[in-house]
Amino acid sequence: MAYLGKTYKFVKNENFDKILAHFGVPADKIEALLKLKPTLKLEKSGDSYVLTTVDSSTKELKFKEGVEFEENLTEELVAKSTFTFAGDVVTQVQKFEDGRTVTIKRTFKGDELVAEITASSWDGIARRYYSAA
Template sequence: MSFLGKKYTFDRGENFDEFLKLIGLPEDQIQKHFQFKPTTTLIKEGDKYKIITVHNDDTKETVFESGVPFDETIDGGLKLKTTYTVDGNTVTQVIEHPNGNTTFKREYSDTELKVTITAENWDGTAYQYYNA
């Protein structure tokens, strides 16, 4: 698991703007979102994992145990149930919400993090690519 503790920096996305429209983000916020290059790091601490995401001056830390659902509050105060499952170099996050589940599949390598985003009520697939 050589990817643990490694910082990955956002490089590019595919179809991510369509995903943001699907979840109801206003157009001005979508455009603003693409101006930033967040970083993300996955750390293992005992039986728990921590994903640290730095987006400008905002740092978000998410602590989880693989396969254990927990309540999470996202931007706008929306409370959702989230489950992360770690399987080798893949971390799959399933978010349950009233409009259907959304899945973020993070595939780590020594040089890249690829995030595949799908949603139950969407025919599309979005991708985000990060470089180590």
């Protein structure tokens, strides 16, 4: 888990706009989201983990591996999220009230992080690429 405590800076997107559009995000919000260059950091805190994302604001997700919790994605949108670890892969599954699920598989490889985003209701794969700061 050499990636713990490292800061990763956003490099590029692949199909991220398409998955956002699939979920009904308005075009102006997609455009704004595509302009953000977030940083990510995953840290261990006792028996929990903290995933910090910094872009126009700071968002911290505190979780325990394998334990489902409520994640507020927006004021109106809440998911039941669960994180699991397998070597250098951290998988997050978000379950929504309408039955859809989103899976974010974060693969850490040296100084690179690739986040693959898939959805139960969408056939594509979106990727977000990061490099260690």
